[in-house]
Amino acid sequence: MKTDDDCLFCKIVAGDIPATVVRESARTVAFRDISPQAPTHVLVIPKEHYRDAPELASADPAALAEVVSEGAAVAEAEGLGAFRLVFNTGAEAGQSVFHTHAHVLGGRTMQWPPG
Numbered sequence: 471m472k473t474d475d476d477c478l479f480c481k482i483v484a485g486d487i488p489a490t491v492v493r494e495s496a497r498t499v500a501f502r503d504i505s506p507q508a509p510t511h512v513l514v515i516p517k518e519h520y521r522d523a524p525e526l527a528s529a530d531p532a533a534l535a536e537v538v539s540e541g542a543a544v545a546e547a548e549g550l551g552a553f554r555l556v557f558n559t560g561a562e563a564g565q566s567v568f569h570t571h572a573h574v575l576g577g578r579t580m581q582w583p584p585g
Contacts, residue, residue, distance in 0.1 A: 472518045479569035483517045493547065497533055498540045500574070509577030510548045514541045519569055523557040526570045534570075541574045550576035556584075 473480045481487040482501065489501035492512055503511040516533045520526040526534045538555065545553040553576035558565040 472520070474519045474569070477519055477569050478567050479513075479515050479571065480519050483515070493540060493544055495536065495540060497536050500540055500544050503573070507573075508554075508575040508580075510545075510550060510553070510575065512541075512544050512548070512574040513571045514544060514574060515569060515571045521568050521570070522559045522565065523570050523572075524559060537570065537572050541572045544574045545576060548574075548576065550574075552576065552580075554580050554584075 473484070478487065482489045483499055489499075491499060491501045493500040493514075497518075498514055498516055500512050500514040503513055514537050516526060516530075516537055518530070518533065520529060523534065526537070541555045553574055556573040556575065557570070558573075
């Protein structure tokens with residue numbers, strides 16, 4: 471499995487850093503964000519390390535599809551009738567951990583445009 475020893479999310483996958491896991495599959499882990507931006511804010515990540523969503527899409531499209539479907543499963547389990555699924559790509563877009571992750575946000579009315 472592809473990992474990065476310096477990656478915060480790889481350390482969560484390895485169990486070296488604790489997280490509040492809400493869902494796990496063979497290829498993904500979903501856990502609560504430590505700085506939530508909505509009443510429900512869960513991150514869904516692939517267990518393998520890929521820098522961002524475009525890199526994951528190129529290398530393993532099925533894994534990206536699983537991240538998205540797990541995001542929907544998290545939203546359903548959290549009782550969200552509506553939710554936002556966000557992938558930030560690059561520092562200027564707000565990505566601060568460079569391991570692909572989807573934000574599942576819900577539990578309040580979302581504004582448009584975001585940011």
